Amino acid sequence: MRTERIGTTGVRFRRGGAGDVAVVFVHGFLDDQYIWDALTAELQSPVEYVTVDLAGCGDRTAADGVFGYDRFTDEVGAVVDALGKPFVIVGQSMGSAVAELVAAARPDRALGLVLVTPVPLAGTHLPDEMIEQFRSLGGSLEGQRGVRNQLSVALPDGEFDRLLATGVRVRPEVVRDFADTWNNGHAAGSEPSRFTGPVLIVRGEGDGFVTEELVNGGVAPRFGSVETVSVAKGGHWVHAEQPAAVATHLDRFLSGIAASGGRTASQDERPQGWTGAFAQQSSEAFDEAFAADVVLEASVLTRPIEGRDQVKNVMGTASVIYESLAFTQETANGQQTYLEWEATAFGGVRMQGVTVLTKDAQGQIVRAAIHHRPLGAVLRFSGELRERLSGVVPADLFHQG
Structure with missing residues (x-):
């Protein structure tokens, strides 16, 4: 994979593979772009795949400024625009909200949206004492270890340790902003999604945070053309726990888009x-x-x-x-x-x-x-x-x- 930069900004992205369609991956809370590597290695579809670090995470932990959905959407949107081709965007957890907002703003090029263990765009609105547990995870190795242990089912040992090291590098004030962002949500989440193309939702059967009830009640009903699948022996990081299974679902989704002739959301003939x-x-x-x-x-x-x-x-x-x-x-x-x-x-x-x-x-x-x-x-x-x-x-x- 090769790394490119958006102008003179701090926004960088990696791109690999080749194809007329790009698949863009957006990571979640306390993670980084490298969490997608096991999944992209399993993909069989002839596409270009692109990963990016959100501001404050991964290779961008030194980023300053305001951290929230609007900034993330602008920066990931700039990456998508730089690719200059039709795209499918994949987001996990907090990144699923960013993926939806990016796709909704580009109906002429957004072919599909994939939400992996997604939090609702409207927010989770956890009670103060519960969200404070997430807000206080910055710099806490044991706290992050406990959360990842609780919400994962089959994270490989090496990836578990790598994610711990990645998450603990995120500055405490940034962690608090991130937690407030996905807990409070975005105003667009209170309405039906403006993205009208095909949507695939993937969740892990063992995810105790993004449960089946949360998906069916707070995520899926906002979309017109949506399919939901559950992956066995997977938790909140199902894309890293069961990458082959998730890649199979993603390949099938991409094949369906290819079979439709690559129609964009505004041209889609599904019901x-x-x-x-x-x-x-x-x-x-x-x-x-x-x-x-x-x-x-x-x-x-x-x-x-x-x-x-x-x-x-x-x-x-x-x-x-x-x-x-x-x-x-x-x-x-x-x-x-x-x-x-x-x-x-x-x-x-x-x-x-x-x-x-x-x-x-x-x-x-x-x-x-x-x-x-x-x-x-x-x-x-x-x-x-x-x-x-x-x-x-x-x-x-x-x-x-």
Whole structure:
């Protein structure tokens, strides 16, 4: 790999491999760019791979100034711009927020976004006594050893020791700024993501910090086209603990982008109209996705509903009832797309389901079949729709209990 600098700034980045697409890697809290080396060594995709140190970390521990998401996004964005080619960006933990902000600001060149054990862009908002434990890790070898022991599952001994040495070099005042940054979050995290392209979320099954509940409740629902995978025997640093497994998922994601012809987020033909409309929580957001004669079948309905106006009323109202909604798997066969999803409503009641979308030659949805479970949540959801759509949609379309 070779190292390059952005102008006369202190921002440096390493680049290796070769390809028309760059994959840019952004490290997390107390780490450095070298944590990606085991993963990039496993990649099979014909891409250029690029790593960078955030200000205050790695080879940039002497950096001065304000440390936070805006600075990190500007600097990593400058690296992406210097590459001058379409890119996929990968971020881990705190770096996942930086990756999203960089991708969202470049919809013409951002082909995909990969979030590895991501903290929510909106922040974790830990209680004062808990976040203080992270804020006080600066210079504390034993404190950092305890955190890495607690949140990792299979870090190789050599990498564990290297990360300890890397983390303890970060100045205490910088560590405090970093912890406040990911705990407080960014204002953009309170809204659906402005990045509308394909997203892959990777978490370690043994990660006690970025749990499945945190991903499904605070990360995945903000994206329109998202897949979430869990890696066995992996913790918070799953990319270093199980690099081959993570590389397999990343290669598959990159292959899917290549198969789509390298379309950018604004050109992507995946079912953005459907999943994106859920993120916007508006009946009007479904309008462009539906053909005029669309038919909706669902386990919350007593019979199918026909016509764009009625269907978008039901779907817009349903999207507001969900407290969280994550599309976890997606596949396509001809004109049909199959989506698996998980959701919560009514103060945390969990639901799962499968949606089957059938499109016409113009790409508009002509039939949607939505299968919910379990039954108790289905009946409650149907009754809630009846109440909210009273006078708009016939009441006998819903459960009357």
